[in-house]
Amino acid sequence: xxxxxxxxxxxxxxxxxxxxxxxxxxxxxxxxxxxxxxxxxxxxxxxxxxxxxxxxxxxxxxxxxxxxxxxxxxxxxxxxxxxxxxxxxxxxxxxxxxxxxxxxxxxxxxxxx
Amino acid sequence: xxxxxxxxxxxxxxxxxxxxxxxxxxxxxxxxxxxxxxxxxxxxxxxxxxxxxxxxxxxxxxxxxxxxxxxxxxxxxxxxxxxxxxxxxxxxxxxxxxxxxxxxxxxxxxxxxxxxx
Numbered sequence: 001x002x003x004x005x006x007x008x009x010x011x012x013x014x015x016x017x018x019x020x021x022x023x024x025x026x027x028x029x030x031x032x033x034x035x036x037x038x039x040x041x042x043x044x045x046x047x048x049x050x051x052x053x054x055x056x057x058x059x060x061x062x063x064x065x066x067x068x069x070x071x072x073x074x075x076x077x078x079x080x081x082x083x084x085x086x087x088x089x090x091x092x093x094x095x096x097x098x099x100x101x102x103x104x105x106x107x108x109x110x111x112x113x
Numbered sequence: 114x115x116x117x118x119x120x121x122x123x124x125x126x127x128x129x130x131x132x133x134x135x136x137x138x139x140x141x142x143x144x145x146x147x148x149x150x151x152x153x154x155x156x157x158x159x160x161x162x163x164x165x166x167x168x169x170x171x172x173x174x175x176x177x178x179x180x181x182x183x184x185x186x187x188x189x190x191x192x193x194x195x196x197x198x199x200x201x202x203x204x205x206x207x208x209x210x211x212x213x214x215x216x217x218x219x220x221x222x223x224x225x226x227x228x229x230x
Contacts, residue, residue: 038216040215040216040217042158042217044158048222049208049220049221049222049223050158050208050220051220052216052217052218055215055216056215061218093157093158095158095216095217097215097216100163100172101160101172101174102160102217104157104158104159104160105157106157107157
């Protein structure tokens, strides 16, 4: 199975500041035939199910604010939240869908400093 | 509006059984793969199982293979997870998840399964 490792496990950021979450996979999730990275990011607020934010490593799901952005390729990826808002307090997960079973990172908890 | 509503969770004894149901609405159900993903209390997300649109192809995580069975009834827009030989480590919230064009795009609210004596 592909293991996904996120860093840090938690971070506290001031309102309006940038939050950066990293995700590393044990093997590349870049599919050479279409040059797409099979990597998604989800946001889970307390008591709620996860919500898809980003897929193909950098494509925002419809309705997701543009302060959320994804980058990276191969085995190293980043989720960036520019100008953190109070409603962004949540746990964020990366997930690979390159191989079965699909696997998730352990999650990164984002809080307000 | 896409909706996924799970039911059937509850308390089961080790070695016991439960069947989860997920009623879907707001989309062409038979056109989508459906998944179950679970989350133990205070823990992360773990994929459990997947079924294709026709119900002919299924796959399971190693941790549940041989104990859990996923199925679907496209006439009722419902997907099921039959859980047998339950273990304490199966305790989790079980989410019904739609497989979108790319990956998991809609999630139900989840159903709590507690396995305890």
